[in-house]
Every structure is written in C-alpha cells, then in structure tokens.
Amino acid sequence: MPERPRVYRTDALILTRGPLGEADSVFTLFSPEVGKFDAVARGVRKAQSRLRGHLEALSCVHVQLATGRTFDVITQVAPIDPFRALRDDLEKGALAQYVAEVVVHATAERHPQPELYALAMLTLSALAAGAPSHVCRYFEVHLLTLSGYDFHLDSCALCAGRLPPEGSSVAPQSGGLTCEACRGRGGPSVGVSSRAIKALRFARAQPLPEFMALRMDADLASELEAVLRLMVRQVVDREIRSARFLEQLRHLGPAPVGRIDEAQAAAEAMEAAGAPPGVH
Amino acid sequence: MTAQSTPEPITRLIEAFNRLPGVGPKSAQRLAYHMLRVSSAEAEGLATAIINVKRRIRFCSVCLNITEHDPCGFCSDSRRDPAVLCVVEQALDILVVERTGAFRGRYHVMHGALNPIAGIGPDQLHLRELSRRVETGEVREVIMATNPNLEGEATAMYVHRLLAPMGVRVTRLARGLPSGADLEYTDDVTLARALEGRQELT
Ligand SMILES: [Zn+2]
Numbered sequence: 001m002p003e004r005p006r007v008y009r010t011d012a013l014i015l016t017r018g019p020l021g022e023a024d025s026v027f028t029l030f031s032p033e034v035g036k037f038d039a040v041a042r043g044v045r046k047a048q049s050r051l052r053g054h055l056e057a058l059s060c061v062h063v064q065l066a067t068g069r070t071f072d073v074i075t076q077v078a079p080i081d082p083f084r085a086l087r088d089d090l091e092k093g094a095l096a097q098y099v100a101e102v103v104v105h106a107t108a109e110r111h112p113q114p115e116l117y118a119l120a121m122l123t124l125s126a127l128a129a130g131a132p133s134h135v136c137r138y139f140e141v142h143l144l145t146l147s148g149y150d151f152h153l154d155s156c157a158l159c160a161g162r163l164p165p166e167g168s169s170v171a172p173q174s175g176g177l178t179c180e181a182c183r184g185r186g187g188p189s190v191g192v193s194s195r196a197i198k199a200l201r202f203a204r205a206q207p208l209p210e211f212m213a214l215r216m217d218a219d220l221a222s223e224l225e226a227v228l229r230l231m232v233r234q235v236v237d238r239e240i241r242s243a244r245f246l247e248q249l250r251h252l253g254p255a256p257v258g259r260i261d262e263a264q265a266a267a268e269a270m271e272a273a274g275a276p277p278g279v280h
Numbered sequence: 281m282t283a284q285s286t287p288e289p290i291t292r293l294i295e296a297f298n299r300l301p302g303v304g305p306k307s308a309q310r311l312a313y314h315m316l317r318v319s320s321a322e323a324e325g326l327a328t329a330i331i332n333v334k335r336r337i338r339f340c341s342v343c344l345n346i347t348e349h350d351p352c353g354f355c356s357d358s359r360r361d362p363a364v365l366c367v368v369e370q371a372l373d374i375l376v377v378e379r380t381g382a383f384r385g386r387y388h389v390m391h392g393a394l395n396p397i398a399g400i401g402p403d404q405l406h407l408r409e410l411s412r413r414v415e416t417g418e419v420r421e422v423i424m425a426t427n428p429n430l431e432g433e434a435t436a437m438y439v440h441r442l443l444a445p446m447g448v449r450v451t452r453l454a455r456g457l458p459s460g461a462d463l464e465y466t467d468d469v470t471l472a473r474a475l476e477g478r479q480e481l482t
C-alpha cells in the first residue's frame with residue numbers, strides 16, 4: 001500500500017458526529033475520493049473554535065486533513081452545503097439521518113464509492129429542497145444496485161419464470177420477486193402489489209425528478225417503505241435504528257404552527273455570564 | 281510491554297480507566313501506574329468516593345437531576361417558580377444555567393438528546409416524566425436549553441411538538457454569537473441565526 005500523504009483535502013458528507021475527550025469531536029465522513037472514514041476535530045466543542053459551525057452531521061464540507069496515527073485530524077473546513085433545511089425540520093432531519101445511517105452501514109472503511117456519494121448528495125439535496133419522503137425509496141432502490149444487489153423486478157429471482165400480473169411476493173434472501181410456484185422456496189417473503197412493483201421499476205429506470213413526480217398515496221408509500229426496508233436490511237445485515245425514530249415521529253401530532261419562540265432574556269443572561277450553552 | 285507480562289490486577293485497572301470518557305489506552309496506563317505509586321489511604325479514598333457516589337446519589341423523582349435527597353434541592357425550594365421549567369440534556373448543564381443567576385424556575389433533565397443513529401430516541405429521554413409534569417397544568421412555560429447542534433435542535437423541536445397540544449408555551453434559547461467571537465471567524469449558520477434573532481438597538 002502506498003504511503004498516505006501527510007496532508008490532504010477532500011469534499012465530504014458528514015454522516016455522524018460524536019464527542020471525543022474533553023472538547024474534541026469524532027466525525028464519520030464520506031468522501032467521493034476516500035470513501036467512509038473517521039476523523040477528529042480538536043477543540044471543536046468550544047464556542048471559540050473556528051471549525052465549530054461548519055462541522056455538523058448532515059452537512060457537506062470541503063476539509064483539509066492531517067494524517068494521524070489513530071484518526072486523521074481535520075485542520076481546515078469550508079462549507080459546500082450546510083443543508084440547513086434538514087436541521088430546521090424534524091421530519092426532514094429524521095429522513096436525512098436515516099439516509100446517513102444506511103450509508104454508514106452500506107460502506108467499507110476507506111473504500112471510495114463516488115456513485116454512492118453522488119446518490120447520497122442527490123437525496124439529501126432533494127430532502128433539503130422539500131421533496132416528499134418517498135425520495136428515500138429512490139435512494140434505497142439505487143443503493144441496492146450500487147451495493148451489488150441485483151434486485152429482480154422483471155422475472156422470478158429463482159426460476160427466471162414469468163411473474164403473475166396481479167402482484168407477487170418479494171424474498172430478500174433470493175434476490176427479489178418470486179413467481180407463484182417458487183413462493184416460500186427462497187426464504188422469508190412478503191406480498192407486494194403490482195402497482196408497488198411498477199413503482200420500484202420506475203424508481204430504478206427513471207431519474208429522480210420523474211420519480212418524485214409520481215403520485216403516491218399513503219398505502220403505496222407505506223408498502224414501498226416496508227418492502228425496501230426488508231431489502232436494505234438484507235444488504236446491510238442489520239436493523240437501521242433511525243427507522244424506528246421515523247415511526248415514532250408518525251405517532252406525534254402535526255407540527256404546531258410557527259417556530260419555537262426564543263427565550264431571549266435567558267440566553268443573554270447566560271452569555272453575559274460567559275457560559276454559552278453547549279460548552280461541555 | 282505486552283499484556284501478558286502485566287500483572288492481571290493492573291490490566292483490569294487499565295481496562296476500567298480506558299472505559300472512562302476521554303481516556304485513551306495511553307492515559308489509562310498512566311493512571312493505573314500512578315495508582316500503584318500513591319499511598320493505600322489515597323487509593324482507598326478514591327475507591328470509597330466512587331462507591332459513595334453510586335450508593336448515595338440517585339435521580340430526583342421529579343426532575344431527574346442527580347441528588348442525594350429526593351426530591352432534589354431545586355424541586356423542594358418553594359421560592360423557585362414551578363410554572364417555568366428549564367429542560368437540559370444533562371445534570372451538569374444545570375450548573376451552567378445556575379451560574380447566570382437569571383433563572384428562578386425549575387429544571388428537567390433528559391439525560392441525553394435525540395440521536396436516532398446512536399439508538400437514542402424519545403423513549404430514552406425521560407420525556408414521559410416531562411409530559412406528566414406538564415399535564416398537571418402547573419407549568420406555563422418550558423424552556424428548551426439544549427445544545428445548538430443537530431441533536432439538541434431536533435430534541436427541542438420534538439418536545440415542542442410533544443407538549444404544544446397541552447397548551448404550554450415552549451421556548452428555546454436564542455442562538456446568538458458566542459461572546460468574544462470575532463465576526464470574521466463566525467460561521468454563516470451561527471451568523472444567520474443571530475440575524476434572525478436580532479433586536480432593536482435602544
Ligand atoms: Zn419462480
């Protein structure tokens with residue numbers, strides 16, 4: 001393996017952020033050239049840190065890193081797209097975190113996957129721009145392909161036979177849809193309607209804007225979500241934790257009108273006391 | 281030195297230190313060898329202090345602050361306004377708010393912030409206890425004093441959605457510039473927030 005350069009620069013999507021030591025943070029970055037990797041930012045949890053504002057989960061940045069023994073160290077950062085809208089809306093943020101978590105589990109350390117990077121950026125940009133939640137289905141369909149999973153949608157995954165016109169069943173372990181005769185032979189399976197199958201084919205064949213324009217009622221949306229959740233689970237071989245939060249959000253009432261008021265006086269008093277919140 | 285050549289009790293101490301937040305393998309080793317050098321009395325003092333914290337400190341049954349007596353000092357202080365709750369991520373944050381001397385209400389400690397990827401959802405944040413406090417009708421305003429990061433903001437929005445139907449006012453700290461910061465070194469997100477929350481000069 002060639003020696004890595006001491007200092008390098010790259011674009012990166014920040015997938016996760018976690019505390020490290022007194023005031024450092026460790027980030028999982030996803031870069032088109034490097035792939036997924038962890039890096040630290042020193043002192044970034046202090047209010048004075050110059051790196052602070054740009055280094056936040058779900059934002060896209062240009063970073064300069066110094067190669068370190070355990071972690072590479074972020075020395076400079078410039079914003080590319082902070083995806084602010086994902087931070088200001090609970091649902092959008094939760095969907096974006098779901099996407100980030102899937103990327104974390106679908107990628108290997110320092111293995112460049114520029115197409116998956118482009119797909120993740122496309123999805124987050126769409127979410128930030130107000131796309132409906134089924135943009136995540138488009139992400140999942142293409143993630144399967146980019147992960148080397150050949151999702152059989154046109155013929156039986158087991159016998160290559162014809163699929164019944166009125167709907168079929170999907171068996172994640174055997175590669176996709178199965179015919180009536182093969183049903184139950186390819187591991188656990190769930191039923192899938194013909195219109196859901198059409199939507200899956202459409203997502204795979206069409207660019208995102210066409211898929212976004214698809215009219216999707218609540219039944220179809222939740223059927224596609226359930227089917228693709230199974231498929232993604234098959235590929236990443238684990239439960240995606242953020243999916244549970246998405247369900248919990250659905251049980252919460254609708255967003256109240258207006259933003260949360262700011263407790264201005266309290267914040268000012270705290271800053272006057274030299275104790276901005278979040279410094280710990 | 282290899283693990284095999286280190287006596288087992290030392291290895292165990294190193295491992296215990298290594299599990300502490302912010303302590304890496306090197307520091308853990310340094311701390312363990314330091315403990316070898318200190319007097320027995322000092323070592324026992326440390327061990328007793330740790331055991332006492334575990335035995336005598338518990339969560340306040342009202343606000344989940346850490347306390348020796350239940351309910352805690354804030355919850356049992358009749359001079360503090362029970363109609364205003366300041367919701368914080370961790371018990372340590374109470375000290376930060378108290379240092380300002382500007383808050384005379386009571387607290388609620390969530391012991392975390394929403395972080396779905398890390399498996400921290402609403403059920404892990406003692407929000408049921410918060411809802412129950414608000415349901416009594418005694419609370420007029422809930423101030424979300426969460427960190428100005430993704431998790432903290434999401435938590436504030438979530439609690440807003442959770443409590444708004446109960447008719448309580450939910451507010452959050454204004455996102456100003458950190459005091460002492462140079463405009464030149466201020467990131468655009470912070471600056472944008474500061475602009476949004478701007479005030480008239482009087
Ligand atoms: Zn078949």
Ligand SMILES: [Zn+2]
Pocket residue numbers: 340341342343344345351352353354355356
């Ligand atoms: Zn209490």
